[in-house]
Amino acid sequence: MAPFLYPPSIFIVFFSSLYYFISHITERGVMSYKVYARRFRPVGFEEVIGQEHVVETLKRALQKQSVAHAYVFCGTRGVGKTSMARILAKALNCDSGPTDTPCGVCPSCTAIAAGNSFDVVEVDGASNNGVEQIRDLRDSVAYGTYEGKYKVYVIDEVHMLSRGAFNAFLKTLEEPPERVVFVLATTEPHKIPDTILSRCQRFDFKALSTKALQTHLEDLCTQEDIPFERDAISLIAKKAQGSVRDSLSLLEQCYAFSAKGLTRDSVACALGVIADDVYGAILSAVSKRSAETALEELQAVLDAGYNLKEFVLGFMEYLRRILCNYVQDTTFSYLSFRQGDILRCIELLRQCEFDMQRSSLPDFQVELTVIKMCSLDTLITLEDLLQQGQDHTAPTVHHKEESIPSVGSKAEKDVSPQVKKEERAVASETTYTPAPIPPDEAREVAEERVPCEAEEPAETTEASHAMEHGVYTPDNHEKAQVFWREFLQFASNKKPVMGAWLELGRVIAFTENSIDVRFSPMHSFQQMELANPKNRAVLEELLREYSGSALTLHITTEAEVPQDSSAPPVSEESGDSTGGEPVYTGHEASLQDEVAREPIIKDVLELFDGELL
Ligand SMILES: [Zn+2]
Incomplete structure (x- = not known):
């Protein structure tokens, strides 16, 4: 019997026989109760669930007598890494081995199953992570093996080893003595140095699917005569989140809570799962x-x-x-x-x-x-919205002489120009309905904006000239783009820092008397600096100098919603000095922005207080 013949020291013989005696009794269940996670531990390759890819590879290696000298078993907790290492040790050291079907009854197999074999050394990497401990391990490895058997070193949580410990281990791992196999188990393989990983065969253990766990638990319950409801087992399987060990512990806990059997209610209560009725009531x-x-x-x-x-x-x-x-x-x-x-x-x-x-x-x-x-509004399909929009809103494009359509008290939201594509082509001859703007806002904006015509520009560039015609055409978009690019160049020459910052923003709206520039939250510092009244005034002066028009700059971040950008378009003849008709939607604006800016979508959203998903 192996433990009695190990190192010729009387003390070791004494302690090992005592240990063997105790464990022998324990195995028969005389002295202690084994928790489910230990009791139902797989003892052979065929009992391992969910890790077929590892099992098959190891079995083939055993059949061909080509077992590697180092393995890395990685995967989440409780998926069978250590159990697989023990089964591998059994397969190597079985009296009939090395074999891919260890007998499980020979002294070697039973000793390994009981955890008292001298052929398997399990080291906890978390608490033995120093250089000294690894040197001790290295020294013991050097003794080699006994009676032509394999010695399997299982280092659990190996990623916890210090850098020095890994370095001390490197040489041994590279050229281990014959018949020594290392199994490095870890939940975090990315923390293991590449130099170690490259010397090992790596197996990734999968977290088990809820279905696989459920089947496993149901089989176990049937085997143990535990009455159960399928819903109850399903709850346990979900709660275990892919870990077999967790699922067994939870099963045991729930069975202890309700010895009569596992019902959905008793399991929900034991696991602190909130009943469906509660969610239903909310x-x-x-x-x-x-x-x-x-x-x-x-x-x-x-x-x-x-x-x-x-x-x-x-x-x-x-x-x-x-x-x-x-x-x-x-x-x-x-x-x-x-x-x-x-x-x-x-x-x-x-x-x-x-x-x-x-x-x-x-x-x-x-x-x-x-x-x-x-407070979530009920979702309405776009088709419904458009249908309702057509029913409730006034004609979208009308000539200057036409009266302003008004529906109900929400007149400011109901002026919704539904511009069809073909109608946009003749938009220069038509005009959109001016939206009433709250008096306070109108005054504020009126103070801020000065109509182009009042300025008598000294010099008018081609781009600014194009902008004076409130035409919503791709042609104008091109010109506006050219204008902005050239202005950035102009601004960068005059004020290099401000110019560079301005380039980080993107133009989302270009009206005849204002430009909206939006910054991503990543550039909020530049946005805040540029939006500072003093700096904004400098930029607006540069804009005036460049274009000859008084253009107001709106500098916002994506989180903010500029008030003016959502203001409905205003006709040139309305006499209203506020707002401006969007003449340009930049291609650089996101798709969301573009959709939101489609007049029909925008108006439908406004009309129904909707949001774009
Ligand atoms: Zn055996």
């Missing part, structure tokens, strides 16, 4: 736009002491199931929600989960999200 309140009821339901969850993150994740999972029903069955209907409404709720919760991580008031974030969900 969604019912959301569908009725009743923020008060929704918040009461949420408060009940908080009072019960549930974990907030679990609540948010569970809510997303609940919505995901509803969404799946919508996708699979077009006639499916849940409360008053459309498929898009569910998607938007999921998006809000996803954002909430992200915000919670950085917030010192996570419960407030959740409350805010529930309120937002209650």
Whole structure:
């Protein structure tokens, strides 16, 4: 028997026989209870689940007698890395081995299964991560093996080794003594130096699918005569997140909680999973736009002491199931929600989960999200919107003599010019309806803007001349682009720093008396500097000097919504000195911007207080 014959020291013989005795009794279940995770540990290659790619490769290597001297087993926790290492050790050291089917009954196999074999050395890399410990390991490796057997060193959490320890280990790994196999197990392979990785065969262990875990757990329950509901096992499998060990621990925990069997309710209670009824009640309140009821339901969850993150994740999972029903069955209907409404709720919760991580008031974030969900407008399809838009809005393009159409009290939102493409071609002869602007805003803008005509420009460039005609044509777009490019050159010559900063922005709207330049949040510093009244005045003076026209600059970031850019177009003859008709939408503007700027889309959005998704 191997332990008794190991190093000729009386002490070692004594302790090893004592250990063997204790473990022998333990194995028979006389002294202690084994947790499920240990009890149901795979003992042979055929019992490993979900890692067929590793099993097949190792079995082939064993059949061909070409086992490598070092392996890296990487993968998330509890997917069988250490178990696989032990099975490999059994396969190498079995009395009938090396073989791909270790017998499991010979002294070597039983000793390895019991964890008391001298042929398998397991080292915890997290607590033995120094150079000294690795030197000790290296020295013990040098002794070689006993009776022609293989010695398998399993270093768990190997990524925790220090740089010095890795270096000390390098030489041994490169040229290990015969019949020594290293298995380096890790959850974070990217932390292992390339010099180590390149000397090993690497196997990536997969996280198990929920379905695979569920099947495994159901088989186990049947085998152990544990009564179960499929929904209950499904909950455990999802909670385990791909880890077999976690799933077994959770199964054991749930069975201990409810010895009569595993029902969905008992498992939900044991795992702290929030019942579907709670989410259903909140969604019912959301569908009725009743923020008060929704918040009461949420408060009940908080009072019960549930974990907030679990609540948010569970809510997303609940919505995901509803969404799946919508996708699979077009006639499916849940409360008053459309498929898009569910998607938007999921998006809000996803954002909430992200915000919670950085917030010192996570419960407030959740409350805010529930309120937002209650205030979400019902999603309307674009076709419906366009149909309603045609029904409710006035003729879009009309001649100067025509009266201003007005619908209801929201007149400022209802003047929606639906410009068809062919109509745009004759836009120079037509004019858009001026939108009333609130008096305060109008005064403010009137003070800021001066009409081109009043300026009597001393010199008019071709580009600025083109801009004076409020024509919405690609031709004008080209000229406006040329104008802006040349102005940037001009500004850079006069004010190099400001010119360079201005180049970082992009022109999103070009009207006859204003230019909107927008900056990404990445360049918010430059935007703030340029938007500073003093600097803006300098730029506007440069613009006046270059174009001969008084052009107002609006310098914003993408997060801001400039008031003027959303103002509806104004006719030249309206006598209104505010606003300006967009004559140019830059190609560099994002697609979202372009769609939003389509007159018909813009007006429909304004008319119905919509948002573009
Ligand atoms: Zn054996």
